[in-house]
Amino acid sequence: MHIACLHAHYSNINYIEKALAPYDVALTHFTDPALMHHFKENQSFNPYRKVEEQIHWISSTNPDAILITCTNYILYLPTDINIDIPIIKIDEPFFHELDRYETARLYFTNPDTVQGTMDRLYSVNDKANSKRYLFEIIPNAFQLIMANRKNDYTKAIIEHVLNAEASGVIAFPQLSMVDAATLIQSNSHVKIVTPIDALTVYLEREFCLIYK
Numbered sequence: 001m002h003i004a005c006l007h008a009h010y011s012n013i014n015y016i017e018k019a020l021a022p023y024d025v026a027l028t029h030f031t032d033p034a035l036m037h038h039f040k041e042n043q044s045f046n047p048y049r050k051v052e053e054q055i056h057w058i059s060s061t062n063p064d065a066i067l068i069t070c071t072n073y074i075l076y077l078p079t080d081i082n083i084d085i086p087i088i089k090i091d092e093p094f095f096h097e098l099d100r101y102e103t104a105r106l107y108f109t110n111p112d113t114v115q116g117t118m119d120r121l122y123s124v125n126d127k128a129n130s131k132r133y134l135f136e137i138i139p140n141a142f143q144l145i146m147a148n149r150k151n152d153y154t155k156a157i158i159e160h161v162l163n164a165e166a167s168g169v170i171a172f173p174q175l176s177m178v179d180a181a182t183l184i185q186s187n188s189h190v191k192i193v194t195p196i197d198a199l200t201v202y203l204e205r206e207f208c209l210i211y212k
Contacts, residue, residue: 001207002026003088003184006026006054007034007080010072015175016069023209030058036072036112040199047076059083067206069175069195072182086207091201094173095124096133097134104169104193105134107161109141109153109177113124117173154180158187166190 003025005016020027023090037044049173051073058066065086068074074089081087096103098121106121108114114135122128138160144153157180161170171193172181178194185192203209 001065001209002028002063003065003067004028004030004058004061004065005069006058006073007031008035008073009176011150012069013173015178015196016067018211019200020203022211023200023203024212025209028061028063030171032052035076042119048078050075052078053083055083055087059085071113071117071120071173075120086198088199089201090195090199091120091173092124093198094171094193095121095128096173097193097198097201098169099125099127101169101191101193103132103134104171105136106168106171106173107157107177108137108174109145109157110174111137111142113174150179154183159184162188169193 001024004137005013005027007013007029008031010031017027035047035050038050039047055066055077063085065088067088067090068077069090070093074091074135077087106117108117114137118133118135121133138157141153141156141160144156153176157177161180166188167190169191172178173193173195174185178196181192181194184190
């Protein structure tokens with residue numbers, strides 16, 4: 001199977017490559033970090049048209065499916081887009097996994113992804129609401145990953161969550177937080193949900209991915 005992936009940041013490539021390495025699947029990556037910048041800076045910019053153009057451009061490479069790893073790109077995907085191959089929205093399996101739990105706290109580092117993610121969560125899960133799902137932004141962390149200080153970024157997430165003595169179910173919607181989530185899971189007894197874990201289960205079930 002050939003999956004083409006659309007990312008908003010190059011750092012997401014490694015997470016998808018690592019997660020799908022055990023499977024018999026070929027991956028092609030397309031990265032465009034400019035969508036939200038133009039959306040903020042140019043009032044005439046049409047993000048729906050841009051995302052539609054990107055998806056059609058990617059589909060011209062003849063993949064079996066397209067995986068979108070950024071919630072904001074998913075948010076601006078036109079509902080009436082005409083395309084013959086499946087579009088996998090990475091947040092949907094993640095939201096359905098969250099729905100298994102009565103409540104959860106979602107941690108973010110990028111403030112720009114919060115509104116879109118929560119809106120999507122409420123639209124995908126009919127029973128989702130602000131009492132069931134709380135969210136928290138980890139301060140002064142996102143600037144580290146943008147400065148390519150990955151180790152400091154991961155450390156900041158771990159320290160914040162462990163110092164807060166988080167309990168119950170906690171979730172990390174951003175792919176850049178997966179390494180921190182793995183380390184927190186090994187040093188605490190909380191249940192952690194990430195988009196990566198939910199994605200692999202979804203792909204095995206819906207696309208019959210097999211191990212190499």
